[in-house]
Amino acid sequence: MQQPGRLIGLGVGPGDPELITVKALRLLRESPVVAYFVAKGKKGNAFGIIEGHLQQAQTLLPLVYPVTTEVLPAPLSYEQVISDFYDSASEELAQHLDAGRDVAVICEGDPFFYGSYMYLHDRLAERYQAEVVPGVCSMLGGASVLGAPLVYRNQSLSVLSGVLPHEELKRRLADADAAVVMKLGRNFPKVRQVLEELGLARRALYVERATMANQKIVPLDDVEPMSSPYFSLIIVPGERWQG
Ligand SMILES: C[C@@]1(CC(=O)O)C2=NC(=C\c3[nH]c(c(CCC(=O)O)c3CC(=O)O)Cc3[nH]c(c(CC(=O)O)c3CCC(=O)O)/C=C3\N/C(=C\2)[C@@H](CCC(=O)O)[C@]3(C)CC(=O)O)/[C@H]1CCC(=O)O
Numbered sequence: 001m002q003q004p005g006r007l008i009g010l011g012v013g014p015g016d017p018e019l020i021t022v023k024a025l026r027l028l029r030e031s032p033v034v035a036y037f038v039a040k041g042k043k044g045n046a047f048g049i050i051e052g053h054l055q056q057a058q059t060l061l062p063l064v065y066p067v068t069t070e071v072l073p074a075p076l077s078y079e080q081v082i083s084d085f086y087d088s089a090s091e092e093l094a095q096h097l098d099a100g101r102d103v104a105v106i107c108e109g110d111p112f113f114y115g116s117y118m119y120l121h122d123r124l125a126e127r128y129q130a131e132v133v134p135g136v137c138s139m140l141g142g143a144s145v146l147g148a149p150l151v152y153r154n155q156s157l158s159v160l161s162g163v164l165p166h167e168e169l170k171r172r173l174a175d176a177d178a179a180v181v182m183k184l185g186r187n188f189p190k191v192r193q194v195l196e197e198l199g200l201a202r203r204a205l206y207v208e209r210a211t212m213a214n215q216k217i218v219p220l221d222d223v224e225p226m227s228s229p230y231f232s233l234i235i236v237p238g239e240r241w242q243g
């Protein structure tokens with residue numbers, strides 16, 4: 001019987017192509033099938049990071065999100081559409097794995113840090129051998145380009161989703177020594193408002209597409225509310241410790 005292929009979750013870092021690990025690069029080059037998530041009509045951030053390393057013989061498997069920001073007509077629900085999408089993407093991968101081919105799923109940043117790969121992993125890792133290669137995640141790429149040490153001594157770091165409702169975000173930020181707020185995009189105006197209400201806006205730093213060629217660092221006050229892209233984050237660094 002044919003030995004099944006390996007499922008490989010491959011972190012490729014936050015954007016700068018030099019921030020990929022030696023191991024990820026080796027496994028990328030060795031994988032006959034390379035899968036990647038991508039929004040409709042876009043090139044894919046993860047794909048853009050590694051495309052220069054691809055060889056002709058490799059099979060490319062774009063996994064195109066059926067929806068990211070679009071409003072769905074009733075009776076479709078976002079959760080159902082997304083869950084069906086992960087089911088069918090998993091089956092597509094399973095066909096290659098059953099045929100003995102390794103599949104590398106390339107992931108922007110780290111695969112297990114808010115990565116879509118997790119949903120494939122949850123569906124497939126019990127059936128196939130799975131290997132995950134960590135990547136430099138966006139908040140660490142962000143801290144480095146912002147020149148912002150994150151946490152000193154005994155401080156704790158809160159990683160928050162900008163999708164949280166106003167009051168919950170406020171409660172969690174009020175308690176945090178240091179924080180990273182992910183998933184800005186349309187959530188940006190709410191997040192900035194919360195930071196202002198807590199008196200944290202002056203400490204907060206904002207970056208779009210950290211470490212990518214089109215990276216943009218803008219003072220929080222100057223960000224156009226509706227122009228913040230999904231690939232942006234805010235860091236509230238821990239108070240400097242006079243060590
Ligand atoms: C709905 C929404 C809300 C939310 O974030 O919760 C959401 N994505 C939104 C927008 C959006 N997503 C993307 C773009 C194009 C970006 C561009 O190309 O510039 C845009 C913006 C646009 O389309 O304009 C692409 C994308 N998405 C993910 C990755 C990375 C990866 O998968 O690794 C990549 C890059 C792939 C690549 O290119 O490499 C991953 C995730 N995105 C999810 C949800 C989760 C999956 C669904 C689920 O299961 O719920 C998951 C897994 C995160 C998770 O589960 O935490 C939010 C609407 C917010 C709003 O309303 O404004």
Ligand SMILES: C[S@@+](CC[C@H](N)C(=O)[O-])C[C@H]1O[C@@H](n2cnc3c(N)ncnc32)[C@H](O)[C@@H]1O
Nearest residue numbers: 109110113114137138182183209210230231232
């Ligand atoms: C679906 S999560 C993917 C996170 C990724 N797996 C990681 O390890 O960072 C997408 C969110 O990560 C953040 N993000 C990812 N890459 C980024 C980058 N290069 N610059 C700024 N934010 C980024 C944004 O907050 C975005 O909404």
